Amino acid sequence: MRTFDYVRPATLPEALSALAASPEARALGGGMSLVPALKLRLAAPSALVDLRGIPELRGIRITDDAIVIGATTTHADVAAHPAILDRLPALAALAGGIGDPQVRNCGTIGGVVANNDPSADYPAALLALGASIETSRGSHAADDFFTGMFETALAPGEIVTAIRFPIPKQAAYEKFKSPASRYALVGVFVAVTAGGVRVAVTGAASCVFRAEMIESALGERLAPESLEGLRFSTDGLNADMHADAPFRAHLIGVLARRAVSKLLATGKVN
Amino acid sequence: MNARTGIGASLLRKEDLRFVTGRGNYVADIQRPGMAIGVFVRSPHAHARLLSIDTTAAKAMPGVVGIYTGADLDADGVGGLPCAWPVTGKGNTPSKEPVHPALARGKVRHVGDPVAFVVADTMVQAKNAAEAVVVEYEPLPAVVGVLDALKPGATAVFDDIPDNVCVDWEVGDAAATDAAFAKAAHVARLSLVNNRLVGNPMEPRAAVAEHDPSRGSHTLWTTSQFPHIVKLLMGNFVLHLPQHKIRVVSPDVGGGFGVKQFHYAEEAVVTWAAKKALRPVKWVCERSEGFLSDAHGRDHVTEAELALDERGKFLGLRVRTIANMGGYLSTFGPNIPTNLYGLLLAGVYTTPAIYCEVKAVFTNTLPVDAYRGAGRPEATFVLERIVDVAASEMGIDKAEIRRRNMIPPDAYPYKTPVMMEYDSGDPGGCLDRALAAIDWTGFGKRRAESASRGKLRGIGLTTYIEACGLAPSRIATRLGARGGLFESATVRVHPTGDVTVLMGTHSHGQGHETTCSQIVSERLGIPPENIEVVFGDTDRVQFGLGTYGSRSAAVGGSALAKATDKVIVKGRKIAAHMLEASEEDVTFADGRFSVAGTDLSKTFQDVALMAHYPVDYPLEILEPGLEEQAFYDPVNFTFPCGAHIAEVEIDPETGVVSLVDYVAVDDVGTVINPMIVDGQIVGGIVQGVGQALFEDCVYDESSGQLLSGSFMDYCLPRADQFPQITVQTHVTPCTHNALGVKGCGEVGTIASPATVINAVVDALAHLGVNHVDMPASPNRVWRIINDAGFGQTAK
């Protein structure tokens, strides 16, 4: 780690001006991705602007048709939230399956979304549920937000303030954990939304993506059988020491089927 | 008292209070006045010519105390890191021992090879300066895999070893083995890989060194399993410092698994730099640096053939192995895939003819050396896998084929065709108990139940024997060891009868403070809380050979037993004087010296006091004081053996293998502390299952970059992946040491990889599978299932 300044502003405007003060300043959420990068000297910010002292960035609000999660809300808080467990259990389960207890107690949803790690879990939920990313400058639709590996539509100095999840009719997430890191080797989020079935895949490629072939098959009939015999292309899929591209392609199908079975078995329709 | 605290008692571990309350004293905890921090600049290339190192800019940076390179070490006459156990190959050719400089000279030979050492006031300053050291490399092609290293025209790791062969070694009788194959009714054949591993003890390595110019002395605190040997190798061969001017201290050490039993470059460089800089210097390895600097384990490619008669009796075994030595020889490198491997290939069977050839080769990877089990897991894997292959091919039950070939209980001592002489053992008894514990015959039902849930279930069995209690010096030196492997123990009795024990072994997780106390408690009849066990400081313990190879109880414990015997001998003399009896009439039991046939007696404490306050003492026949040292050199190895059985379930859709049941019945000789033995066996099994299912040290074949260089990619086993493991012991005492102990530290890692892979193969056998390489990862298992045209359909 190199030396850097640390500031903990109490308001969003203060945070924005701290970030604006130096192009090398970085926002700090839970530090679960940023701090390891600092330790390995892969990142060398001039200052860390800790967002966790800003009260309005933290917390969970439930409206009639949406769940709004403040950017610095931890994974553990999402996993245990009664209203989320009730209205969108797939999201609570996803949050409860991230990393380990230490990571879940520190890591924040805003940090995951801003980081856009290709193997992170939340991006699949945001994309499948058609969430919007509220920021210091306005709002982004999930469909336009995740632009590439560790790349998002955020402008320099833009702060994620909250994520707004429309409550779907039904949803389920299935994750195949990477044996070592336990990030998603492949994760598939299936949601039945007002606009139809949406399916997002994380871990498999350089960035989370929607699986149109699965969406249209499930659009015809929402059943695991609809996915039988579908072959997924290996084009653009990741290959590493844990999984080659054909295995990832195969897992997309397996996990999608399992997610649909789970979604149908829970029987809950919002 | 002895039932509660002596041999056989599950005494809670004395050391745990300090560990679980954060009061351990590890090397990283050590602070010295004026201490500076050192970091190593390491090669990013697997193989490159080292053209120049420019430290000018770095030296000018804030806080820098000194920056040192191989040239500075050369200028001071610092030597290379020695190999302590070379071996002799075919045609009496000794293993090649290329110079292993502490900081690279001329070339770098693996990613992580240290090229410079930067010392500064603070860690941040040292790291900043390290980044400013400019090293000019001319990258060369790298050779990574052992098969590639042997290809004609392969890149030579050392210019003067063009074929990359360190040694071409053999054991056994080639002609007799050929003859056995000529008359075989069936020959089973198998090619396999023993995957490369990273040891990853919980505490990374660390070193702190200090030089006292007024006394010309050096102190090194290091995370070593083997402090006396660090002192000897570093002092005598690397830094040329007199032995009486060096103190090496290994305080609390958080796990070793073999990784910390070698003399490492960092220890010598830190010690040397502390003198050069005239400042105490500390280096603490980071985890990612550990992946690039700790010696690795295993890494064999093997072809094996087993000849059988029509009844499934083994006639002959032929094994050809290529073993990776890495870019330099580590301290014991050549010994591991030869003596500790080939000599174990008889297993528990009566195979009359065995021939094994091992080529140890250099590659552009980290040095490979002993890792928990060291050679013996590899031997067990080859043997127990090919026995299963033969059983499947011949349609013989896996337990039955083992029984048919097992050394009968009355055949011990048993001489194998590969030099070993087993003193005792009852693997058949272990097997019977293991089969009963897992309900071997009821497996069909469990398999059907798993199938009803869409899972493939398999069962796997291993019967094994290993050689530990390293080592009888007489045999070890004949096999190439450049030193004895005896052990020392001192029992220092204080005037009050309290005891300090000084051990030459080293505890780094094994609980020696408890087990050594139990041995003393048992023999001297004093409570464990009156006994302090000291180890790991060359100024306090006169000499010792450390802990590895499951030797601490068998060799160290035997030395301790011998030292307590000497205390009793002297105590009887003192008691005889006090009781005005003749020495022959004085007996010792339960902490009391008594005159036979009378009610006269003195306690151990009375005698201890008399030894230190020698009133009316018969000085002409007795010296005051009560302290005895014993050196013990075993006459043979010890041979733990046993039977392990695993059951796995495979999800055919994803290739995920789940371990669902595991039974281990081991003969570890006399059990000193059942709780500790249980912990050692379970821990060993988990580590071995790690190799079988999860762990894989992977290098990029072309660049030589380490792909599994952090826990993000290197997969250690975790608690949630394990069922309750059933551990039983089935004791036949060792016949040649006083305690009857054999050893329990490595049996788990020796038996479990073969056991689990046998179960995985069993689960897939109906697909025509006869082998699965380790780790049986989801991708690998799915690929096998998929290639067999199975697992496509949803359940």
Ligand SMILES: Cc1cc2nc3c(=O)[nH]c(=O)nc-3n(C[C@H](O)[C@H](O)[C@H](O)COP(=O)(O)OP(=O)(O)OC[C@H]3O[C@@H](n4cnc5c(N)ncnc54)[C@H](O)[C@@H]3O)c2cc1C
């Ligand atoms: C051992 C381990 C296991 C993990 N396993 C998983 C897993 O299984 N699944 C998974 O999804 N993740 C996993 N993670 C990552 C974890 O979820 C992190 O919490 C997440 O990646 C980053 O969130 P954070 O709050 O820690 O962000 P930080 O590390 O603090 O920041 C990450 C990046 O986001 C930026 N940032 C943070 N907050 C904001 C904001 N509000 N607005 C704008 N930019 C912001 C930072 O500047 C930085 O660039 C794991 C992490 C670890 C260490």
